[in-house]
Amino acid sequence: MSKLMRKFLLAVLAPLLIMGVLSFSLTAFLVNRFAEGERYSQLTREANIIKEALAEDRPVPREIQGFITRDGVTERIGGRGRQVVELPILNDLQQQDSIEVQGNRLLTYQLTSGDTVITTIREAPLASSALDGVYLAIGVALLAALLLATGLAYYMGRQFIRPIMELRMVAKQIGDGRKDVLLPDRPNDEVGDLIHAVDEMQEQLIQKEALQKSFIAGITHDLRTPLAIIRNETEALAAGVIPVDELPDVTSSIIEETDRLGLLIDETLVYSKLAGGMMPLDRTEVALDQLVEETAERLQSTFQKDGLRLTVETVPVRLSLDRRMFERVLVNFLVNAQVAAPVGSEVLVRLTATELTVEDAGNGVAENARSTIWDLYVKQTGGSGHGLGLAISRLILDSHGLAYGVRDSALGGACFYIQFK
Known part of the structure; x- marks a missing residue:
């Protein structure tokens, strides 16, 4: 037993x-x-x-x-x-x-x-x-009722506990790495809810494993590509086969690939620290409208270079937040909109008393993907990142206690929003 x-x-x-x-x-x-x-x-x-x-x-x-x-x-x-x-x-x-x-x-x-x-x-x-x-009759009735209750309790207990015992074996098999595990039948009660939760957990583990493999493959490729370029051009410099007039282009290429490696490493470290709670917030009173305008002004030239119009609409808003972390989220939203927006279109940043939105005229985000794009290793369609930007943004916004998400934009694309209490 x-x-x-x-x-x-x-x-x-x-x-x-x-x-x-x-x-x-x-x-x-x-x-x-x-x-x-x-x-x-x-x-x-x-x-x-x-x-x-x-x-x-x-x-x-x-x-x-x-x-x-x-x-x-x-x-x-x-x-x-x-x-x-x-x-x-x-x-x-x-x-x-x-x-x-x-x-x-x-x-x-x-x-x-x-x-x-x-x-x-x-x-x-x-x-x-x-x-x-009289006492004998009462005692016999009590004993009979107790024996009947014991038998009934044992039978009902087996019915209740059997799926739990089967679920324990299933959980052990999942822990051992098996993916083709059959779950027990789901009764219409809390045990059924537990089995359903384990089923969802198994599916999520499979998805996470697939995403992790994809991420590792992508990171490996992203690391190998700049390293290969740096190695080839450095070997060419050491061999003296590069003409003098091409040296500035070669050194610029080496610096660019090195910066790309540094950015990848930085994003990975930032996510690791945020996820582990090793990067506490430095909250201060921030004029959010000024932060939005300054960030947009700094990125204005890159938008113009891609043939995009960056429009900013703000009202005075003051919030207690980590300025550097929040700016990182805003930059990520703007860069994603820049990548998604077609040439000649507009990217609109709007700040109201209750919400900050970044809208573009791209293809938008499918409704069934709006909850998963915030996960680690998930890249947006057509994106050039490593699947870390929105995952980092999610951790930052969660630590601030802010509501966020993505919906359809009036411009035809996606509208990423942050809501204030």
Whole structure:
């Protein structure tokens, strides 16, 4: 039996057992109290019968047991007739009382008639064999109910726990790297939701693995290309086969490829630090409208070089944020819009009191891809990056607690937005 099954049975049966014991005890108590009340009524009737018999000077019925105390002398009546006995305990009894005799509890009733004290006595109901059948029936019913509950709980527990045990095996197989794992049937409950979540996790792991392989292949290619160019041109310089008038172009090419390597390494390191929480925010009060205008002005020449119009519309907005990090996000949005926008079109940056948007007239972002383009290793269609820009932006915006996303633009392309609280 599994640990989970034992816990399940304990959780089900322990309250039932406690409830059964309490029910049995309470029932026995109530039965005893009722029986004692009836027994005292019986003792009262018997005492009155003895009183009447003494008054009429006739024998007391043999089935009635009791004592008569008169002038300090106590006589036992019933059974063998009258017998003088010494029972000092009778002098201290209340009208309705109980005494212990040889380990048995006896109920007593005293009736005073003139100078005569009549005491009737009977065995207490709880100690009486007359109630043994009642207690036995209650005990058997409790035991039967407990056994039935145990069987039902075990059956139901197996039904509940079986898919969980199967899911544990599935999770182990997924952890071992298997991709063709069959999940158990999904019941219509929380266990089914758990199986569905594991199914989604498996699909995401497969997607992540494919994206990671794609990213590694892309990074490897992006690293090899500039390194190969740098190596070839450096070897040509060392061999002295490059004409003097071509030296500026060659050195410029080496510098450009080196910068490309540096940018790739920088983006990878930034993402790693952000994801690991090793790059805390340096928040200050920032005039966001000035930041947007300055960033757009700095990139204006590159947009004009590509035949694009960069339009900026702002209103005064002040926010507490990390200026350098937020500027990185804005630059990434603008560069993506520059790559996506067709020649001769407009890229519009608009800042309102509640939102910052960057819109282009490109092909836009498919609706089914709008949630995944923020993931690591994912490149936009036609993009020239490494799939790190938007992943870094996502981490920066999440750390600021800002809402963000992408929707259709009125210009016909994509509209990347950041919303302020």
